[in-house]
Amino acid sequence: MLIRILIRNAFRHKLRSILTITGIAIAVLAYGLLHTVIDAWYAGVAASSANRLVTRNSISLVFRLPLSYREKIRVVDGVEIVSYGNWFGGYYRDEKDFFANFAIDPVSYLNLYPEYKISEQEKTSFLKNRKGCLAGKKLTERFGWEVGDSITLTGTIYPGKWEFVLNAVYEGRHKNVDETMFFFHWDYFNETLKKERPFSADTVGFYIIGIDKPENAASIAEAIDATFKNSLAETLTETEKAFQLGFVTMSEAILKAIQLVSFVIIVIILVVVANTMVMSVRERTAEYAVLKTIGFSGVHIAALIIGESMIITLIGGTLGTLATYPAAAVFSNAVGTFFPVFNITIKTIVMDAIVTLIVGLFAGMFPAWRAMSIRISEGLRKIG
Amino acid sequence: MKLLFFYSFRNLSTRRVTTALTASGMALVVFVFAAIIMLAEGLQKTLIETGSYNNIVVLRKSASTEVQSIIERYQASVIEMQPEVALDENGRRLFAKELVVLITLQKKGSGSSANVVIRGVGSASIDIRSQVKLSAGRLPHMGTSEIMVGNSVAKRFKNAGLGDSIFFAMRSWKVVGVFDAGNTGFSSEIWGDAGQLMQAFRRNAYSSLIFRAQDASSLPGLKCCIESDPRLTLDAMIEVDYYKKQSEMMATFLRILGISLTAIFSIGAVIGAMITMYAAVANRTAEIGTLRALGFGRMNILMAFLLESLILGFLGGCAGLFFASVLQCISVSTTNFQTFSELAFRFSLSPGIIVKAMIFALFMGFSGGILPAVRASRMNIVEALREV
Numbered sequence: 001m002l003i004r005i006l007i008r009n010a011f012r013h014k015l016r017s018i019l020t021i022t023g024i025a026i027a028v029l030a031y032g033l034l035h036t037v038i039d040a041w042y043a044g045v046a047a048s049s050a051n052r053l054v055t056r057n058s059i060s061l062v063f064r065l066p067l068s069y070r071e072k073i074r075v076v077d078g079v080e081i082v083s084y085g086n087w088f089g090g091y092y093r094d095e096k097d098f099f100a101n102f103a104i105d106p107v108s109y110l111n112l113y114p115e116y117k118i119s120e121q122e123k124t125s126f127l128k129n130r131k132g133c134l135a136g137k138k139l140t141e142r143f144g145w146e147v148g149d150s151i152t153l154t155g156t157i158y159p160g161k162w163e164f165v166l167n168a169v170y171e172g173r174h175k176n177v178d179e180t181m182f183f184f185h186w187d188y189f190n191e192t193l194k195k196e197r198p199f200s201a202d203t204v205g206f207y208i209i210g211i212d213k214p215e216n217a218a219s220i221a222e223a224i225d226a227t228f229k230n231s232l233a234e235t236l237t238e239t240e241k242a243f244q245l246g247f248v249t250m251s252e253a254i255l256k257a258i259q260l261v262s263f264v265i266i267v268i269i270l271v272v273v274a275n276t277m278v279m280s281v282r283e284r285t286a287e288y289a290v291l292k293t294i295g296f297s298g299v300h301i302a303a304l305i306i307g308e309s310m311i312i313t314l315i316g317g318t319l320g321t322l323a324t325y326p327a328a329a330v331f332s333n334a335v336g337t338f339f340p341v342f343n344i345t346i347k348t349i350v351m352d353a354i355v356t357l358i359v360g361l362f363a364g365m366f367p368a369w370r371a372m373s374i375r376i377s378e379g380l381r382k383i384g
Numbered sequence: 385m386k387l388l389f390f391y392s393f394r395n396l397s398t399r400r401v402t403t404a405l406t407a408s409g410m411a412l413v414v415f416v417f418a419a420i421i422m423l424a425e426g427l428q429k430t431l432i433e434t435g436s437y438n439n440i441v442v443l444r445k446s447a448s449t450e451v452q453s454i455i456e457r458y459q460a461s462v463i464e465m466q467p468e469v470a471l472d473e474n475g476r477r478l479f480a481k482e483l484v485v486l487i488t489l490q491k492k493g494s495g496s497s498a499n500v501v502i503r504g505v506g507s508a509s510i511d512i513r514s515q516v517k518l519s520a521g522r523l524p525h526m527g528t529s530e531i532m533v534g535n536s537v538a539k540r541f542k543n544a545g546l547g548d549s550i551f552f553a554m555r556s557w558k559v560v561g562v563f564d565a566g567n568t569g570f571s572s573e574i575w576g577d578a579g580q581l582m583q584a585f586r587r588n589a590y591s592s593l594i595f596r597a598q599d600a601s602s603l604p605g606l607k608c609c610i611e612s613d614p615r616l617t618l619d620a621m622i623e624v625d626y627y628k629k630q631s632e633m634m635a636t637f638l639r640i641l642g643i644s645l646t647a648i649f650s651i652g653a654v655i656g657a658m659i660t661m662y663a664a665v666a667n668r669t670a671e672i673g674t675l676r677a678l679g680f681g682r683m684n685i686l687m688a689f690l691l692e693s694l695i696l697g698f699l700g701g702c703a704g705l706f707f708a709s710v711l712q713c714i715s716v717s718t719t720n721f722q723t724f725s726e727l728a729f730r731f732s733l734s735p736g737i738i739v740k741a742m743i744f745a746l747f748m749g750f751s752g753g754i755l756p757a758v759r760a761s762r763m764n765i766v767e768a769l770r771e772v
Contacts, residue, residue: 023655250719272656275405
C-alpha cells in the first residue's frame with residue numbers, strides 16, 4: 001500500500017520526475033566514468049606481480065646501467081630470472097602515433113611475463129628473428145598491422161629509422177594486461193648502437209628480476225642495491241608494484257583533481273533532487289496538513305517524502321549505472337592512447353549504488369523536516 | 385522591460401530555497417569548467433613564459449626535449465662561432481652550452497619521489513634568461529660542486545633548502561643559492577656548473593645550446609646553415625616555440641577532460657533549471673492568465689520567464705567564477721609526461737576564461753528556461769484564469 005502511494009506520488013508530475021531521473025542518471029554515469037578513469041590510472045599497479053622486482057639507476061630513469069650487472073644480480077640469493085630492457089621511445093609515422101616501445105631480452109622477458117598469451121608458432125618465429133617484434137593486440141588493431149608486416153619506427157632518443165617485422169601478437173591472460181605495448185630484440189638494438197653510438201652500447205635501462213618468494217622481496221632488493229653501492233652506477237631496486245605506483249604518484253595532482261570533481265558531481269545530483277523534493281513538498285503542504293489532521297504522525301509524512309526521493313534516485317541510479325557500460329566503451333575508443341586498460345570494476349558499481357542511496361536519503365531529509373515541523377493550521381491555510 | 389525585470393527578479397527572491405539550489409547547481413558546473421580550463425591555461429602560460437622570443441635553442445634532430453638530446457662538444461663549438469649569436473657590452477658571447485638530466489628527489493611531507501630537472505649551465509646562462517633572479521644566497525662558483533635551486537624545488541623537496549646538501553652521482557652538492565624565476569619552468573629546476581655535472585654523470589656531450597640572437601628573424605638563415613653542414617645533425621628553434629610544444633599534450637588532455645566533463649555536468653544543471661522553471665510556470669498559471677488579460681502580449685510573458693532563467697544562470701555563473709578565482713592562489717605540481725619531469729604551475733584566470741564561463745552559464749540558463757517559457761506564453765487566457 002505504502003509503496004503504491006510512493007510510486008503514485010513520485011510520478012504525479014510526470015515531466016518533472018522524468019527530468020529529475022534523467023539528471024540523476026547522467027550524474028551517476030559521469031561519476032562511474034570518472035571512477036573508471038581513476039582505475040585506469042592504476043591499471044599498471046593492478047597488473048604488477050609480487051614476484052617481480054625492478055632495478056634501475058638510482059639517479060633517475062634516464063640514466064642506464066651496465067650490462068655486466070646481469071651476472072652479478074643473478075648470483076644474489078632468491079633471484080630466479082633476470083631480464084632487462086631499454087625504453088626506446090620511438091614513434092610510428094607521426095609523433096602523435098606514439099605508444100610504449102621497449103627493447104628487451106626476449107626469452108627471459110617472456111618467461112617473466114606469463115600473462116602475455118602468444119601462440120607457440122608466433123613465439124618461436126619472434127624468438128628466431130632478430131629484427132622481429134612483438135605487439136599487443138589493441139596496438140595492432142589501432143594501426144591495422146598483421147603478422148608479417150614490416151614496421152618502421154622513428155627514434156627520439158636513439159635517432160634514425162628502425163625497421164622491424166611483426167612476428168607475434170600477444171593478448172592478455174587477464175583484463176588488466178596492457179595490450180598496447182611493443183617489444184623487440186635488445187640484441188638488434190645493441191648491435192645498431194655499437195655501430196652508431198658505441199659509448200651508449202652495452203647499457204640497459206632497467207633490469208626486471210623474478211624472485212622465488214614474494215616475502216623475500218625486501219631483503220633481495222636490499223642485497224642487490226648493496227652489491228652496487230659506491231659504484232659508478234648505483235642501483236635502486238623496488239617491487240614492480242612500487243615502481244608502477246611511482247608513475248601514478250607523479251600525476252597525483254591531476255588524480256586528486258579528478259577525485260574532487262567526482263565529489264562535485266555528487267553535490268550536483270544532490271542539489272537537483274533536493275530541488276525537486278522541495279518543490280513537491282511545497283506544493284503539497286496542504287495535503288500533508290490534511291494527513292496530519294486525520295492522525296498520521298510526522299514520522300509517517302517524513303517516510304512518505306524520503307521514500308519518494310529514494311524511488312526517484314534509485315530509478316535514475318540504475319539507469320545511469322547501466323548506461324556506464326556503453327559509455328565506457330565509447331570513451332575507451334576515444335582516448336585509447338591515454339588509457340590502454342579501461343575496465344569497469346565491481347567497486348565502481350558498488351560506489352554508484354552507495355552514492356545513489358546517500359543522495360536519495362539526503363535530498364529527502366530537508367523537505368521532510370520542513371513538512372514535519374509545519375503546523376496544521378498553517379499548512380491548511382497554504383494554497384500554492 | 386524594466387517592469388518585466390522586476391517581476392522576474394521578485395519571483396526568484398520569493399522562492400529562495402529553490403533559487404539557491406538551482407543556481408548553486410549551475411555554479412558548481414561553471415566552477416568545474418573554469419577550474420579545469422584554468423589549469424590548462426596555467427600550464428601553458430608557465431611554459432610559454434619560460435621561453436623568450438629572442439633566444440634560440442639548438443637540439444639534436446628528432447629529439448623533442450632537452451633530456452633526449454645529445455650535442456657533441458665540436459658541434460657546440462661550431463654553433464658558438466655563428467654570426468647570429470649576440471654579444472654583451474663586454475664583448476662576450478651570450479651563448480650557453482647546457483646539460484639537462486633528470487634526478488629523482490624525495491618530496492617533503494608525502495616522501496614520494498619525483499623527477500627534477502638538473503641543468504648544467506655556463507656563465508652566460510643567467511644573462512640569457514632575464515626571468516631568473518637570485519632570491520637568497522649567492523651564485524654557485526664555476527668549477528665547484530655548488531648548485532642553486534629554483535624556489536619551487538626549495539619549497540617542495542627534502543634537503544633542497546639553502547645551506548643543505550643533495551647527494552647524487554657519488555658527490556655531495558651544496559645548495560648555495562635559491563633563485564626565483566617567477567611563473568616559469570625554471571623555478572622547478574636545479575642549476576650547477578655544466579663542466580662539473582658532466583664529469584659527475586660521466587657524460588661527454590651537452591644536451592642543448594641556448595643563445596641570444598642578434599636578430600630573431602635570422603632563424604631561417606641559421607636553420608639553413610645548420611642543415612647544409614654535414615657535421616651537424618641538429619635543429620634550431622625559437623625558445624618560446626620549444627616550450628610551447630612541451631605543454632601541448634598535457635594541455636590538450638586537460639582541455640578534453642574539462643570539456644567532456646562539463647558537457648555531461650551541464651546537462652544535469654540544465655535539467656535542474658528546467659525543473660525549477662516548469663514549476664514556476666505551473667504555479668503561476670493564474671498569474672499568467674491575469675497578466676495576459678491585462679494586456680501583456682505572449683512575447684512579454686516569454687521574455688519574463690526567459691529572463692528569470694537567465695538571471696538564474698547569471699547568478700550561478702557569478703558564484704562559480706568567484707570560487708574559481710579563489711583557486712588562483714593555489715599552486716599545483718605534477719609531472720609533465722612530455723618532459724618526464726616535475727613542473728609547478730598555478731591556476732590562471734584570464735578574461736577569455738571569464739567570458740567563456742559566463743557565456744556557458746547564460747547558455748545553461750537559456751536552454752533550461754526556453755521550453756518552460758514557451759509553454760507559459762502559449763497558455764490560453766480563459767483556461768489559465770480558471771486554474772486555482
